[in-house]
Amino acid sequence: AHAQDTSRDSTATTLSASLAGSQAQFTNWQQGGLNAIALTAGLTGEHERFDDRWEQSYDLNMSIGVVKQDTLALRKSNDLIRLEAALRYRGDGFFRTFEPTIAATFRSQFAPGFNFDKDPLKGGRTPPVKVSDFLAPGIFAQSIGLTYDQGTWFKQRFGLGAKQTVVTITRLRPLYNMELDDEVRVEGGLESRTDVNRELIPNVRYKSSLGLFAAFNQPDMPDVTWDNILTIKANEWLTTKLEVVVLLDRDVDPGAQVKQVLSVGVLVSLI
Numbered sequence: 001a002h003a004q005d006t007s008r009d010s011t012a013t014t015l016s017a018s019l020a021g022s023q024a025q026f027t028n029w030q031q032g033g034l035n036a037i038a039l040t041a042g043l044t045g046e047h048e049r050f051d052d053r054w055e056q057s058y059d060l061n062m063s064i065g066v067v068k069q070d071t072l073a074l075r076k077s078n079d080l081i082r083l084e085a086a087l088r089y090r091g092d093g094f095f096r097t098f099e100p101t102i103a104a105t106f107r108s109q110f111a112p113g114f115n116f117d118k119d120p121l122k123g124g125r126t127p128p129v130k131v132s133d134f135l136a137p138g139i140f141a142q143s144i145g146l147t148y149d150q151g152t153w154f155k156q157r158f159g160l161g162a163k164q165t166v167v168t169i170t171r172l173r174p175l176y177n178m179e180l181d182d183e184v185r186v187e188g189g190l191e192s193r194t195d196v197n198r199e200l201i202p203n204v205r206y207k208s209s210l211g212l213f214a215a216f217n218q219p220d221m222p223d224v225t226w227d228n229i230l231t232i233k234a235n236e237w238l239t240t241k242l243e244v245v246v247l248l249d250r251d252v253d254p255g256a257q258v259k260q261v262l263s264v265g266v267l268v269s270l271i
Helices: 170-176
Strands: 010-024 036-050 054-069 075-089 098-108 113-115 129-132 138-149 154-166 184-201 204-215 223-233 238-248 257-269
Touching: 010 238, 036 075, 036 257, 075 113, 075 138, 075 257, 098 154, 129 170, 138 184, 154 204
Parallel strands: none
Antiparallel strands: 010 036, 010 257, 036 054, 054 075, 075 098, 098 138, 113 129, 138 154, 154 184, 184 204, 204 223, 223 238, 238 257
16 A cells, blocks of 8 residues: 555455356266266455555455256355455654554355265264354454555554354354353454565466464464465456465364465456
């Protein structure tokens, strides 16, 4: 934001919708194969408003995808709701370089998720077993700290943070290391956020967000949320997108959770 002209109030807004899909069908195909169809829809947007002293920023990323293979029932392949907001104050001297910031994020999903291989709740249920839903979990986070803005493609924020994990479905709470009668787990700790948004070559953009949260009671085991999106624009409406997400939360799983989505589809700018 330092590279922007802040001599007067300004706003900038983008909102884009995307639709991507793939289809495969085989008839008497001796090499074998599965008939399949997959669709993914998404909505992304950013809004910034700034003046001489204050900058507000909002970021939206929502997507839902389904896949259908042969005789298998329709399954969810991608599901995300992510909202982020930040308010920064541009002061003088030290606070011109490191700007006081308050920020909040929300992350969840639209539809139920299932484990098709086993019952992780160990209740003897026959798969598929429901393991997630909207607000099960829902992750809320708030922070107050300082932001260093390189001005064109790099930002770093660090400070104090709070995190609330909400699981509204009682029987799913043990999956997120919560007692059955505890709907919310509240944690306080240190927070760091690193953002990269850069055009690598013409029509190829890399956007990355690395979030770290170290709870005071587990400082050696920080939670990690790392979102990476590589977008290649063939023209104004046709794009190829590679998304890789890495989550590490030892309250949920001792290992890293990884999601990778490669899609080719239509991208339409709404604003």
